[in-house]
Amino acid sequence: MSSFFPTASSAGGSDHGHRTLAEVGEFGLIDEITADLPAGPDVVIGPGDDGAVLAVDSPLVCSVDVLIQDVHFKPQWSSATDVGRKSVAVNVADIEAMGGTATAIVVGFAAPADTEERWALDFARGLRAECDTAGVSLVGGDVTRSAQIAISVTVLGTLDGRAPVRRDGARPGQVVALCGRVGWAAAGLAVLGRGFRSPRAAVQAQQVPEVPYGQGKVAALAGATSMIDISDGLLADLGHVAERSGVAIDLRSDAFEVAEPLQAVAAATGSDPLKLILTGGEDHALAATFAADRVPAGWTVIGAVHEGESAVTVDGASWEGEAGWNHYG
Amino acid sequence: MSSFFPTASSAGGSDHGHRTLAEVGEFGLIDEITADLPAGPDVVIGPGDDGAVLAVDSPLVCSVDVLIQDVHFKPQWSSATDVGRKSVAVNVADIEAMGGTATAIVVGFAAPADTEERWALDFARGLRAECDTAGVSLVGGDVTRSAQIAISVTVLGTLDGRAPVRRDGARPGQVVALCGRVGWAAAGLAVLGRGFRSPRAAVQAQQVPEVPYGQGKVAALAGATSMIDISDGLLADLGHVAERSGVAIDLRSDAFEVAEPLQAVAAATGSDPLKLILTGGEDHALAATFAADRVPAGWTVIGAVHEGESAVTVDGASWEGEAGWNHYG
Numbered sequence: 171m172s173s174f175f176p177t178a179s180s181a182g183g184s185d186h187g188h189r190t191l192a193e194v195g196e197f198g199l200i201d202e203i204t205a206d207l208p209a210g211p212d213v214v215i216g217p218g219d220d221g222a223v224l225a226v227d228s229p230l231v232c233s234v235d236v237l238i239q240d241v242h243f244k245p246q247w248s249s250a251t252d253v254g255r256k257s258v259a260v261n262v263a264d265i266e267a268m269g270g271t272a273t274a275i276v277v278g279f280a281a282p283a284d285t286e287e288r289w290a291l292d293f294a295r296g297l298r299a300e301c302d303t304a305g306v307s308l309v310g311g312d313v314t315r316s317a318q319i320a321i322s323v324t325v326l327g328t329l330d331g332r333a334p335v336r337r338d339g340a341r342p343g344q345v346v347a348l349c350g351r352v353g354w355a356a357a358g359l360a361v362l363g364r365g366f367r368s369p370r371a372a373v374q375a376q377q378v379p380e381v382p383y384g385q386g387k388v389a390a391l392a393g394a395t396s397m398i399d400i401s402d403g404l405l406a407d408l409g410h411v412a413e414r415s416g417v418a419i420d421l422r423s424d425a426f427e428v429a430e431p432l433q434a435v436a437a438a439t440g441s442d443p444l445k446l447i448l449t450g451g452e453d454h455a456l457a458a459t460f461a462a463d464r465v466p467a468g469w470t471v472i473g474a475v476h477e478g479e480s481a482v483t484v485d486g487a488s489w490e491g492e493a494g495w496n497h498y499g
Numbered sequence: 500m501s502s503f504f505p506t507a508s509s510a511g512g513s514d515h516g517h518r519t520l521a522e523v524g525e526f527g528l529i530d531e532i533t534a535d536l537p538a539g540p541d542v543v544i545g546p547g548d549d550g551a552v553l554a555v556d557s558p559l560v561c562s563v564d565v566l567i568q569d570v571h572f573k574p575q576w577s578s579a580t581d582v583g584r585k586s587v588a589v590n591v592a593d594i595e596a597m598g599g600t601a602t603a604i605v606v607g608f609a610a611p612a613d614t615e616e617r618w619a620l621d622f623a624r625g626l627r628a629e630c631d632t633a634g635v636s637l638v639g640g641d642v643t644r645s646a647q648i649a650i651s652v653t654v655l656g657t658l659d660g661r662a663p664v665r666r667d668g669a670r671p672g673q674v675v676a677l678c679g680r681v682g683w684a685a686a687g688l689a690v691l692g693r694g695f696r697s698p699r700a701a702v703q704a705q706q707v708p709e710v711p712y713g714q715g716k717v718a719a720l721a722g723a724t725s726m727i728d729i730s731d732g733l734l735a736d737l738g739h740v741a742e743r744s745g746v747a748i749d750l751r752s753d754a755f756e757v758a759e760p761l762q763a764v765a766a767a768t769g770s771d772p773l774k775l776i777l778t779g780g781e782d783h784a785l786a787a788t789f790a791a792d793r794v795p796a797g798w799t800v801i802g803a804v805h806e807g808e809s810a811v812t813v814d815g816a817s818w819e820g821e822a823g824w825n826h827y828g
Contacts, residue, residue, distance in 0.1 A: 214558050214663070215663060215665065218666075219597065219663075219665050219666055220562060220592075220593040220594075220596035220597050220666075220726075220727060220728050221560040221561055221562035221593045221594055221596070221597045221599070221654075221656070221663075222560070222561045222562065223558045223559070223560055223561075223597065223658070223663045224557075224558055224559050224561060225557050225558050225559075226555055226557045226558065226559045227557070228553075228554050228555045228556070228557070229543050229552045229553055229554050229555065230552070230553050230554075230555045230559065230655075231550040231551070231552050232550055232551045232552075232553060232603070232605055232638065232639060232653075232655065233549060233550035233551065233605070233639060234605040234606070234607050234639060234640060234641050234651065234653060235607070235641050236607035236608075236609050236641045236643050236649070236651065238609050238643055238644065238645040238646075238649070240646075241643060241644050241645060242643070263549075264549040264550045265549075265550055267549035267550070268548065268549050268550045268552065270550070274561070276561055276562070276563040276653055277563070278563050278564070278565035278607070278651040278653075279565075280565050280567050280649060309561065310561060310562060310563060311563060312563050312564050312565045312651075314565050314567055314570060314571070315567065315570050316567040316570065316647065316649060317567075317569075317646055317647045318645065318646045318647065320565070320567070320609060320645060320649040322563065322565065322607040322641075322651030322653075324561075324563060324605055324607075324651075324653035325550075326559075326561065326655075327550070329552070334543070334544060334548075334550075334552045336544065336548050337547075337548055337549075397549075398549060399549050
């Protein structure tokens, strides 16, 4: 445990929200965040000691993601509550992508000393809300001072005795299926970057991804042979699956329904909505490969696995990004 | 997984150390860090998938610590290798303080895009070296861009079926014992802050704490009734034990041997060496309470637990910090 916020020299009155973290102090903030913290039955010791103690199944799945102010979120575009929710969601998605179920998180939170206490408390409120949605317990953390807000979330999860679903199991003849949204967060980023706040659904997708909680386990139970969380974009992330599995993946452009917000953003920005779908990151959908007759309900087949050089193509051709389709590829 | 370092547009030649992280790219850096990574037999899946998978015992101990550039370390005072080692050590200390044995860590690493690759690789070398010393496997991580270097380490550990040792079990009649160094890191900080590099032992203690690995388990097996990691200073951290346990703790000033480097620093800075010992943080010694006849070898009795108001006194009096002893307290 570290203590690098100066301790509050005075109570600072009752006007919570306008105190800064320097005035509240590290321990004051921790007390506020952890008060009445809900905990699942697997939490033996929650926050407040040197470490948390948890009842766990073996093997355990574990992942960490770091979110940095002005890199992963902008305070002027996302509320503190949004950032808290997103911090949990993007991490739980990694456990889902292994076919697991997230159970607990620990959070590192670093912020400038002049950050308003309200921001930190709203952030914690967002953490709690998304933990509640995802069925995860917040069991520990560390709070410290920094020049820009930096958040790390480590998430632990269970496989309930199943084998983990890796990136290297895709085999020729199988299909590629998708669960969740793609392109929405990128569409939101595009409009926020131009100073707009609509379409609201796209902006909200950028602020807090809608992770298909529970679908990683569904895919694992259905026999998914590989799976990945779409954080960097469908082509980029399926590229990891293709490379690890030593296979070619071909996507069908007509498999994607172009949702209304994507159409609107593409029209407003003069771009191809398919570009948002294929290259937009941060939605944290799940993509997996299955035997053709094993695709579970709720998943959409978007392509197929072939023998060949490890690469991802669309309608049999390589995707040229900004330049549009390479019909000669 | 996030990807916020721009991908290298060119290979940049073979002069590794002078490339920046922007030139190397996120995936290049991850490849460098994870190449030939040693892993314990409990690592089912190491870095490279959405999550790591580990064989674990239940219950599991878990803790996170964040280290921020210019708050927890200064690049001009600590080498990247030192920072890597310290990042592991301070976290493993938290598992020790629960009576556990650390088994695995995941690391979040954020750094400016113009950071030299050499710094990141030396940091990773330090992580690996300290993991090796502590018997811990590095199983996963996240790498991203930020304005200042920010490191989060989450450590997992086992209790081997023992009950965790908490902060709230100290009882009147028991003794307080210490294992490890106190005051050394603060002495090192004092000389570094004045532009000096000696005494070398104190400076090294500031750069990389010497955590008494394995002694948390020793204390637990000996029947420790409470335990804490001394990160903020002996008085401050034992204050948490006193408060949680609802007891008074009195330390004996003659119980502390004043090591030569502390004498030297105190003399050079005109301060009381006992102040370094009682209030200096960052050495990550372990303090625990035991029945008087259960103190294990390697631990030094430094005080006793009494009934009374939750507070820590020294020789029966309150410690007044800068003002020296309050003989009238």
